[in-house]
Amino acid sequence: MITIKFFSTLKKYNNDKDTLIIDIKNAEKIKDILELFTFIPGELGVILLNSELAIEDTRLKDGDLIELFPIFGGG
Amino acid sequence: MNYGFLGKIIRINLSDKSINIEKPDEIFYRTYMGGKGFIAHYLLKEVKANIDPLGEENKLIIAAGILTGLPVAGVPRFAVGAKSPLTGGYGQSEAGGFWGPELKKAGYDGIIIEGKSSIPVYIYINDDKIEIRSAKVIWGMETGDSQEAIFRELKDKSVKVLQIGPAGENLVKYACILNGLKHANGRNGLGAVMGSKGLRAVVVKGTKKIPFHDNERISKIGKSFLSYYMKNPLTRGLYEYGTVAGIMSNNAGGILPTRNFNDGEFDNAENISAEKMVDTILKKRVGCYACAVRCKRKVEVQTKDIKVEGKYGGPEYETVASFGSLCGNDNLEIIAKANELCNRLGMDTISAGMTVAFAMECFENGILNEDDFDGTNFSYGNQEAILDMINRIAKREGIGNILAEGSEAAAKIIGKGCGEFVLCVKGQELAMHEPRGKVGVGIGYAVCETGADHMVIGHDTLFGKTGFTLDSVKPFGILEPVDTVDLSWKKIRIFVYLQRWWSFFNMAGICNFVPVPRGAMPVSDVVELVKAATGWETSLWELMTAGERAINMARLFNLREGFTSDDDTLPDRLFGGLKKGRLKGNYILREDFKEAISTYYSMMGWDEKGVPTKGKLLELNISPEYF
Numbered sequence: 072m073i074t075i076k077f078f079s080t081l082k083k084y085n086n087d088k089d090t091l092i093i094d095i096k097n098a099e100k101i102k103d104i105l106e107l108f109t110f111i112p113g114e115l116g117v118i119l120l121n122s123e124l125a126i127e128d129t130r131l132k133d134g135d136l137i138e139l140f141p142i143f144g145g146g
Numbered sequence: 147m148n149y150g151f152l153g154k155i156i157r158i159n160l161s162d163k164s165i166n167i168e169k170p171d172e173i174f175y176r177t178y179m180g181g182k183g184f185i186a187h188y189l190l191k192e193v194k195a196n197i198d199p200l201g202e203e204n205k206l207i208i209a210a211g212i213l214t215g216l217p218v219a220g221v222p223r224f225a226v227g228a229k230s231p232l233t234g235g236y237g238q239s240e241a242g243g244f245w246g247p248e249l250k251k252a253g254y255d256g257i258i259i260e261g262k263s264s265i266p267v268y269i270y271i272n273d274d275k276i277e278i279r280s281a282k283v284i285w286g287m288e289t290g291d292s293q294e295a296i297f298r299e300l301k302d303k304s305v306k307v308l309q310i311g312p313a314g315e316n317l318v319k320y321a322c323i324l325n326g327l328k329h330a331n332g333r334n335g336l337g338a339v340m341g342s343k344g345l346r347a348v349v350v351k352g353t354k355k356i357p358f359h360d361n362e363r364i365s366k367i368g369k370s371f372l373s374y375y376m377k378n379p380l381t382r383g384l385y386e387y388g389t390v391a392g393i394m395s396n397n398a399g400g401i402l403p404t405r406n407f408n409d410g411e412f413d414n415a416e417n418i419s420a421e422k423m424v425d426t427i428l429k430k431r432v433g434c435y436a437c438a439v440r441c442k443r444k445v446e447v448q449t450k451d452i453k454v455e456g457k458y459g460g461p462e463y464e465t466v467a468s469f470g471s472l473c474g475n476d477n478l479e480i481i482a483k484a485n486e487l488c489n490r491l492g493m494d495t496i497s498a499g500m501t502v503a504f505a506m507e508c509f510e511n512g513i514l515n516e517d518d519f520d521g522t523n524f525s526y527g528n529q530e531a532i533l534d535m536i537n538r539i540a541k542r543e544g545i546g547n548i549l550a551e552g553s554e555a556a557a558k559i560i561g562k563g564c565g566e567f568v569l570c571v572k573g574q575e576l577a578m579h580e581p582r583g584k585v586g587v588g589i590g591y592a593v594c595e596t597g598a599d600h601m602v603i604g605h606d607t608l609f610g611k612t613g614f615t616l617d618s619v620k621p622f623g624i625l626e627p628v629d630t631v632d633l634s635w636k637k638i639r640i641f642v643y644l645q646r647w648w649s650f651f652n653m654a655g656i657c658n659f660v661p662v663p664r665g666a667m668p669v670s671d672v673v674e675l676v677k678a679a680t681g682w683e684t685s686l687w688e689l690m691t692a693g694e695r696a697i698n699m700a701r702l703f704n705l706r707e708g709f710t711s712d713d714d715t716l717p718d719r720l721f722g723g724l725k726k727g728r729l730k731g732n733y734i735l736r737e738d739f740k741e742a743i744s745t746y747y748s749m750m751g752w753d754e755k756g757v758p759t760k761g762k763l764l765e766l767n768i769s770p771e772y773f
């Protein structure tokens with residue numbers, strides 16, 4: 072089981088809900104999860120895995136929490 | 147026939163009450179365009195070196211841009227400039243809202259205000275009629291009351307009111323100028339310059355049509371923006387969540403300024419998030435003249451203890467961070483109240499929040515104590531104390547009188563080593579962006595002519611990886627991502643290109659949330675808009691060069707005032723590690739930063755001391771009379 076939390080505009084990829092729990096067998100890396108969605112390239116900003124900064128190549132294990140934040144450019 | 151600009155600038159002298167209309171030629175407009183270009187030109191040419199910013203000799207320049215008032219999204223802006231009482235250097239601040247387009251509808255591109263009135267006055271411009279009227283009745287009022295009084299006096303609620311509040315009258319060094327009670331020329335203390343002139347407001351009514359060269363083409367570009375801005379994650383985000391969306395994103399990245407820039411993460415960030423705002427106090431998404439993005443917020447609070455009126459707008463990211471995480475305050479209603487108070491009293495929310503946070507750190511370290519705050523505990527997170535202090539600063543009461551000078555000047559008065567708690571560049575407080583995670587923002591803080599300013603270029607996150615934001619700047623030749631903490635020449639190259647682009651926005655009256663890379667309008671459409679508005683056969687090259695010209699002229703002003711390359715640096719705290727958050731320990735290496743500034747100078751065609759070379763100035767068509 073992997074829990075994904077979507078922040079602000081990214082919620083639209085999860086029917087406007089914050090949290091999605093998925094049971095996925097073959098996900099080795101965060102990017103395998105991200106591929107399930109149709110994010111626009113560059114749309115994702117910070118990615119956290121279990122509260123630590125992560126990148127798309129960070130490895131996953133059962134029970135992980137991924138938090139996804141949209142890009143923010145100042146202002 | 148002029149297109150885009152009206153060809154008329156008002157000159158008003160408040161000492162002798164003279165009013166004149168000047169008519170610069172088209173070459174003037176094509177060279178300086180408006181905003182920063184006009185301001186730099188008039189300040190350099192007409193304001194003597196080393197004058198008192200709050201004296202009669204300072205001039206207040208109000209300048210719309212070449213595109214201001216265009217009926218498309220994102221061109222409502224105008225700039226105000228003068229020698230800044232906060233920095234002692236080139237002062238300038240921009241605002242959106244509805245006032246700039248109204249000035250152009252009245253038939254003018256700008257106003258030069260000189261001298262000083264012996265009694266409080268306001269200026270009333272009603273198309274061709276321009277009057278200096280007594281402001282005796284409104285002097286001392288909060289902005290909401292004075293706007294109502296002006297409506298009553300003129301028997302017209304449709305006039306657009308640009309005004310200072312009590313903070314400007316009391317010469318608070320970071321007093322702002324507001325239009326429509328919520329759109330602020332916030333930075334650099336220009337409200338104090340207005341106050342020093344006895345000028346409470348500039349009220350405009352314009353009923354004419356601004357002439358544009360090709361209205362059909364303009365409408366086509368405007369419509370095409372409408373067809374795609376909701377598909378762009380950045381502009382869509384601005385509409386849905388406003389700039390406040392930055393709270394959670396920055397907090398996650400370890401770059402949310404917290405407890406006076408000690409930390410990069412705030413424990414209760416979700417309590418002050420955009421989501422929280424949407425779920426609780428948000429009443430409406432609002433915006434500026436003709437702009438569909440509507441990134442601004444109207445909030446209301448009605449509780450037993452706190453009432454916030456919607457007419458004062460709502461806090462944006464900067465304000466939520468400056469009165470929130472920066473002061474250790476996780477109460478969104480208190481932040482909304484702090485924002486309302488600053489708008490009622492006429493103070494910049496960034497410098498005000500930063501100065502309060504500075505005082506809190508002084509208190510935490512025993513440099514100031516409860517006696518200094520009338521028995522109040524002024525540690526981080528004391529919500530009531532924040533609101534109380536905003537009032538005291540605006541009215542210059544007790545320690546508020548010292549804090550009204552700005553944190554850098556206040557630290558010199560307080561002494562006891564509290565200078566290390568000051569986070570300023572050239573005397574102006576940092577905005578709510580953390581250079582230890584976005585180093586390009588640090589370059590911007592260091593070299594910006596107005597002191598620490600976050601609106602100098604697009605932030606590092608926009609070019610840190612591949613994707614739609616990087617794609618959007620490929621027309622500049624920016625083809626590869628550069629990491630957010632990379633300070634090499636690759637970052638500086640991006641910086642110098644985009645600084646020119648941003649500088650041009652300012653001169654044109656463009657909001658940087660609409661064009662790429664922070665917005666959605668492509669580079670080519672922006673150039674097309676200038677062509678369609680003015681009828682000039684222009685190019686990206688000419689517009690970028692105009693932007694560069696204004697940067698260099700503002701630089702010349704500061705050099706004349708005695709600023710040196712030593713002033714192009716960052717506060718010491720940023721050369722040490724962040725104390726908390728996901729970037730804990732991150733710091734900027736002083737030597738790397740110096741090297742980056744030196745690279746910047748050479749890319750700009752400036753010498754090693756940061757002085758523009760004669761060749762560069764002449765190439766930019768800045769004639770020797772300016773230097």
Ligand code: SF4
Pocket residue numbers: 219220221222242243432433434437438439440441442657658659660
């Ligand atoms: S994007 Fe926001 S700040 Fe910019 S013009 Fe539109 S409403 Fe105003």
